[in-house]
Amino acid sequence: MAGSLTAKYIDGIRRRIAAGEPVKEWHADNSNGLFLRARSSGRLTFEIRARPWPNLAIGPAEMGLAAARQIAAETVVSRAKGVDPAAEKKAAREAAKAPKAAAVAPDDSFDAIVGRYIERHAKPNLRTWRDMERALQKDCVPLWKGVPIRQISRPMIGEALDRIVDRGAPRQASTTRLFLSGLFAWAVGRGYADDNPVEKVPVPSKAVARDRVLSDPELALIWRAADAAGYPFGQIVKLLMLTGQRKAEISDGRWSEIDMAAGLWSLPPARVKNKRAHTFPLPAPALAILEGLPRIEVGQGKDRTLSDLIFTTTGETSVSGFTRAFTNLNKAIAAQNGGKPLPHWTLHDLRRTAATRMGDLGVLPHVIEAVLNHISGHKAGVAGTYNRAAYEQEKREALDILARHILTITGESPPSNVVSLPKRRAK
Template structure:
């Protein structure tokens, strides 16, 4: 039976408590005088409560109407709370129709780029989207992105540029996951690989064999270093430093003077800039220090600055320096292989020492846990031998 409450009684109630009107409708009065309508119901043996709004907003008659609609749903075995939640989600998605994929991508990049270790990685994100994604779906509502549209982006590049296509797919997936979390689209992600696109596209390994970075034979490294000394560009000095330290190009391009101790001959690359996320100390040989002296004073913060103030040199600059020195057929990253081949074929230094010089993980997790030293002085001897070799006429 309903009708235990009256409009006047509702207005006069001040004492905190729950006051029933009947048929599941209750008035809740809190200690601060706030009043709200509650609908209590039992569905599938479970008792639940659902707020129907403030008594200052909805009259008793309106609250009864709302409770009646809820009872109709429960009579059919439908949860009114779930129905309301679904309606709110639909309304949010409808409002999100104006939010484009491009806008979501820009917001994703802004939110995450501070956590990316490499400036190169940070630059690749927007450029890959601009080249391959935005022309197709960039200006479409993010809510409208479906499997057909994802395929329209990926199919033209999947077999021709599999590495790029794989990265693009992963970036689309991350942006769409971000959009779903923000409530701009449903949870289903049409860019996911497992159980979805894997059914429509061949595996990357099936369309292209894994290609290693072309490396210069170590016997030709001394001559190339001589050719680099004939160039005056900062990029040439950065490439010299990359070869002499056997470091990754990204670590060199982002090097800062705060990481360098010229007196001690140590370059400490912080964990945040290392691929493995672990701090790495690099022994600086006399030739490596000479390179640093040559660029000292160009910038207060960056060791190898770009001509554009406040920025480090780019991959393209290193590539140009390498091409000019006669290394058009090899890659900058390949010099790490040149160093590794030299250490294995021409020296008696232990294999693990060469791997540690390359900042590779050596041994299993247990072994690494018990190793307290980074064998720095032994690695210094190895790098001194490398510097002597590259400075010879071999």
Template sequence: MPLTDTEVRNAKPGAKPRKIADGDWLFLVVSPNGSKLWRMGYRFAGKESVMSLGSYPTVSLAEARRKRDDAKALIASGQNPNQKKRLDKIKLATSAADTFAVVAEEMLAEKAHAGGKESTGAAPATLAKNRWLLSLALPTIGHRPIADLTRQEILDVLRKVEASERLHSAHRLRSVIGEVFRHAMENGARASADHAFGLGKKLKAHRSEHRAAITDDKALGGLLRAIDGFDGQPTTRAALQLMALLFPRPGELRFAEWKEFDLEAATWSIPAARTKTRKPHVAPLPLQAVAVLEGLRPLTGRGALVFPGYGKGGNAGDFKPRPISENTMNAALRRLGFTKEEMTSHGFRATASSLLNESGQFSADAIERALAHQGDDDVRRAYNRGAFWEERVRMAQWWADHLDALRAGRLQGVAILKAG
């Protein structure tokens, strides 16, 4: 006869464990200490097995019968219920360990050392940006197993960033979250899909804006004089001076190391790991840039970084083992009176590109090579350093002399010295 709730509740312990059958493979084990445990006996692949279904009263009689029926259904489908139970526990433990934060950190580490080759790893500035973007999501979803995250949860995170009027960051974050999901999918199948895919359409459109840059000769002369008179940290002043002279990407200059500069040969060799094109780039140094670096060497030359950040005290010589921050140069420009609508550190590239092209003195290819841009076609990409090196050396010195003229108020600038 099947058990009743009253019989289960009133079942008394004996000197030895005793089994009370409910029928259809289910029975209750009453231990001498009074505990009551649900068990199910079954045969699978010719072997007798016993499966634990929980303890009473945590698992009621009705719940024990439901679990028994579920196990019977598994057996009918050719699955061993005990084995599936163990696998489910392993899966649950693995899922709990593979949180979004853990997988995100794995993805960043892989990007930093892609293929184990410096030339293919992501640039430090890119990694720092991705880490900052992920920090916008981690407080909400970082602790969640990535396999359990839903598309709606990701959209909620993105809309929270969007609501703070950071549209560009919201779209960039969507892209980085997608990278995390794809990493999980490709490494252990820990996620079934990229739940960030297509969510850009759910966000407000972000209109890309050109970075502010000064392209007027008179205004540029005023900017150069202001930089020379900057009374903040000397490393910041030198960084701005070199941005104007060499017009690199800000991250390329911020992370620059002394070993990359050959002041006698007047060259700066930027490693592939730090360039946007993922290819090494060599820039000629005009005399003025060499002078700035020689003036900076006594201050930071004992360390690896040309532009190390200052310690909390802000004292010269009290350096951090990391470069000046991305905002340091922009903050200096604001302090000098130039708004973000007027000039940015990245804007020095647009300034140089615009004025060099307008001068009509140099080939477009040489200017593009100086900017370390990828060529527009296969032919342009095929050129190596030697193809434009001599022209770039002349152009670098002409540009530095031109800036000197503008700084002095001579708006006509300087004439080009033709080769030969």
């Protein structure tokens, strides 16, 4: 018989409990004795009730209906063979209380494996490890904390990805699937898991070209909201707008990379996506932002010195927490815009918008590519190697005109040393 419980029904129970409305304790699914139990504390759990067997608790409602129904079906099969899963769980609890042997097996819970994977594999080998850690900790660990990694099934993964899609982030769901697949592949190799359940889970959404270019009024709203955001996120957003560089290239910046007198920021290959050293000029407004930043001291006693990190609150690591900061930025934007938020946008859209706006203002394509450190027809091969230095003046002029444009649309007075380029027509 088809189950009567639905995700919508369960969400309705949550809302009623939150509102203080009375709800009954047991809600039948009509599927292999599966019930949803609503406790007065607000906690929702799945349990199996089938006489003459004792009740069997499966797990929290967050595990998802598909996973709960799969366990209920497996329980029916086990009981038909005379095996009582409840008795097995009780025996496992008793065994856990017994004195442990000298050799203790490593914790195989999902959250423990995630931590081990990030430290032993992702950090040393992957530039995206921060994004990976953030995604797994936000969308997966809360669902499967304490669950042995071998028990994570395809339905559980599918429902976790559906949650991300349902909140309006299909691209993030696809990215999280990739992160999970890498995690499970590593876990199989280390013997923590027997297979990779992610491989047969469909991709939540097809990758689509990113083409969001922000309008001038939108840029002005973001600039003013960045003022309200304060250090360090507000300054990072403004520097992204003024330079067109990638988020990590700015947020993970070092003071040793910057020549304030020459107005240049030089990125080493290790900090650049294409592994090619990149130097870009700093327009006057960007220099003013950097000059106003606080410096954090590190070390003790005679060894105490200023941290080389530009954006840090500890002096030891670059700032994090971009997801929450971006949410707060959007709230500030909506507050300035009569309660109306901007259509979906990302910080990377600032880079694309900078390139588009420079083109609108007469900057030639090869100069824009030099500013962004793109490698294409204009800069590929031997010619690109010899042309990089020749573009330094053009890059400075391009970013100066972009800075003048941004300050104009935001109502701020541009410094006198910001120049404009003549409008050029494409041949």
